[in-house]
Amino acid sequence: MRIRTGSCLCGAVGYRVEGEPLRVGLCHCGDCRKSSGSAFVFFAVWPRRAFSHNGEIATFAGRSFCPACGSRLFCLREEAAEIRLGSLDSPPTDLAPDHEVWIRRREPWLHPLPSAGQYAGDAD
Template identity: 60%
Template sequence: MVKRLGGCLCGKVTYSVEGMPIRVGICHCTDCRQESGSAFTYFGIWPASAFETSSGETHQYAGRQYCRSCGSRLFACDAEEAEIKLGSLQDAPTGLAPTYELWIKRREPWLPALPGAEQFDEDRTQGGN
């Protein structure tokens, strides 16, 4: 079984996730743009049972966890799913290609659609990604 390690920029928060993600996507919504400081965010969804925080303490804002020391955005986790910011994984490239894009109506016009990825004007399903 594949085990991926991740963490924050300063190294105080580390986590692991096992197996393959349920799905991988990118999101262009205003929240993701502002939270990431970029034109989109790149994330993977795993079952919550596959995710484990190894070390460190995080702060939370609107369900999103980030490092208290360096501010790295890392993950969001509820009872069912863990959403991992794939840029926080230790090994790059990850080999995890997005299969869908959310909120494409907010995608920058100079940024082309991902070939083969399903496109959604807003959320993939009602209530979130």
Template identity: 40%
Template sequence: MTETVITGGCLCGAVRYELNGPPIDMGTCHCRHCQRWSGSAFHSAVAFALTDLSFTKNEPLRYRSSSIMERSFCPSCGSPLAFRYLVSIEDPPTANPETVWISVGSLDEPEIRSPDWHFGVEGQLSWVNFDDGLPRTRCDESVGLSKAYASQEDNQADN
């Protein structure tokens, strides 16, 4: 049995990637970090095992956007391509360093699956309306996210 290779890349074509494994989670985030990074009202991303990702044409630039997250984008056109957590935040369980979250808009075939949840809904813009019945969580309701930020602050205070 052969697995389907999932491909994608940036707007200008300078960065291309392949994913050699199944998607394991998908969500839409409405937090201000994701809005600013994506330049949009929200950001949808699909999770894969980090080991399933390989860049086939150039590497993206990586930016540590917070103490717990690294984001990747094209150095030529700026397209947001992926992000990953640098620590485990537990909820969702796929938010950990072994998982990479690929920007759905960068996939060659973005209809890969449907989202499983909404996150950061305190930042959802008033004119964005999803009547999809999916679970909705605020950033401050995420125990794992709060613990991760607190742990990072404790580590910084110790240094």
């Protein structure tokens, strides 16, 4: 079984996910743009049971981060763990987005990914 690990910038928080993600995407929504300070967020979702973490985390609006360095890491729900893939310990990742959400907010210079589903809002 494939195991991937990740951590915050200062190393105080670490996590691991087992197996392959349920989905991989890019999000262009306003919340992701504001919380990342970037034009989009690259993320993947695993079943919650495949996720574990160590270290103290803080959470705001469902988004967990390291309280020491501020690195945004994951969003935990009862059934799923959404990981910000930029926090993986071994970039570049072998994961490729299979969908893009909130494309109505995508920067005009950023072209759609040809093999990814395109959604004006959330994919659900």
